[in-house]
Amino acid sequence: MSSIPATSLLRRRLHHSSTSNGIRRILSTPTRARASRSLSTFSSYEYPNRTEAPEVTRTIAKEVGDKVLERGSPLTPETVHARGADDDDRFDDLGRLSAQDRLATKSKLPPLNTTLSGATAIEPTAPAYIPVLSSHDKLKVPTTEITCLANGMRVVSQETYGQVSTVGVVADVGSRHEPQWGVAHLWELVAFGATQRHSSGLEIQELLQDWGGTRFVNTGREQSLVCIDILRPNVEKAVQLLQAVLLEPKFLPEEVEDAKRTMEFQSLDLPPELQMEEALQTAAYGLDQQLGKPHYCPMEHLSTLNADVLRNFWNHNVLAHPQDIVIGGAGIGHEQLVDLTLQYFGDWPSAAVDSKSAQQSVRTKPSLYRGGQCFLEKPSSDGFTRVALAFELDGWHSEDLVPTCVLQTLLGGGNSFSAGGPGKGMYSRLYRQVLNRYQWAESAEAFTSIHAESGLWGITGSSQPKHSRDVIHVLADHLARLSMELVTDEELDRARNMLKCNVLTQLESRLVLFEDLGRQVLTYGHREDMDTTCRKIDAVTKEDLQELARKAIQKPPTLAAVGEGLDKSNIPSQEEVARWFQGI
Incomplete structure (x- = not known):
């Protein structure tokens, strides 16, 4: 059978x-x-x-x-032949109107040759501000152009030959420079508020809608960014608005109070990943140093913020330092951007308030890495405990910057469940050897946090509280193995190719291109071309990665955890973790 x-x-x-x-x-x-x-x-x-x-x-x-069938009609010979003379009644696709209703509706429709009031005819020639469409062999290859103005401001741009431009400002100011916690975060929320020429942020928002633009603001620990993505004909209006936002802000008390309420809600619902980042910085550098201060204002410090505090911060850190400002543009001619910058920002020193420059001290004070631990007992909505183990690396100007990025890409990682297709690091080391091996590992991902004088490199992970110690053991094991064993040729090739792919793909975005232009010029004084960057990535060897990991683990580790059940039975201390790496 x-x-x-x-x-x-x-x-x-x-x-x-x-x-x-x-x-x-x-x-x-x-x-x-x-x-x-x-x-x-x-x-x-x-x-x-x-x-x-x-x-x-x-x-x-x-x-x-x-013949074209009505939408939803079954495809049969009977329905095809039954349509008859009504085949042109496209406005009644579902067949819900009677013959009289269809005739009445058609009689109310204007003929197709009707002239619409207020419509603009399409001209046979394109306006001068729109780039001429030409074959690629007739276009000049876009390059980065930089100009330094008399007041110390720098202008950087790169053409994209598109109909939309991104213009903005990158400033050397962040939460490390604030006298009171949360001031930089507060400015991020009121950046496009009332100015000397605009009564409120709502008025600015309506103007941007009329111009076909949208605005973006971001503050970090060291740099801040404000930009406008706008239709190319309205670029000058965008630059003029940026002048009002940066040089003529009112910082109205009512707008500041509204922003503080928003900060309060954000503090109550701060994602665990951001809480982990804050805890990691505090553990690595300490609250008494600039890099160890929290970026997001704690709830208990909101009462210390007001319009006067914000105004003093802005006058001291921005208006008094035009040399720490970069005007950037993506999708705009360099000469046009320089002319607009001279027109609206050329007299910046005379427009700035008296900042008592003779009494000013150096704004950026170097922070020394210490290593340590910071545990936040805050239950999360998913019930997971998140941990991070990190070591110090050098800052932005280090020769190890590119190998660090390759090593981060090689480790990769992510969440245990990842929706979507290939190309998201599923063959990275942490996916293959952690997430696919240990069923209790909910996430494992490599990270870097680079600053001017120092940086952090490590791995974060999450699990149920009872497996937190297991997660830290596995993360420490992988960091130690990198210092003792060479990675395989396959892993290195995959990491280098993926890093180049990620960088080049992201730079296809106009907003990312603008940010890259501004941040590189502000940090290095120039922008490195992509050919040079790719050659540096290809030059990284297995020995470079091993030496990088070996030097990193010689320093004290930094351990952070956010979640519940953070007792000794679940979380080892920083001293215990440090002993694991002794003798390696």
């Missing part, structure tokens, strides 16, 4: 009981007749929610011809 797979038996049982018996019991005679013709193709295994067989219709292409 031949064996039959269980799935085949299930299909036969469902087909027999739901189709044959069910149809005989509850369906009408016409329906049974139609169903009997389709029994060969219908089963309730394939259509589990159907109580009758689907109606299967067939027709031949030549019977349809060039």
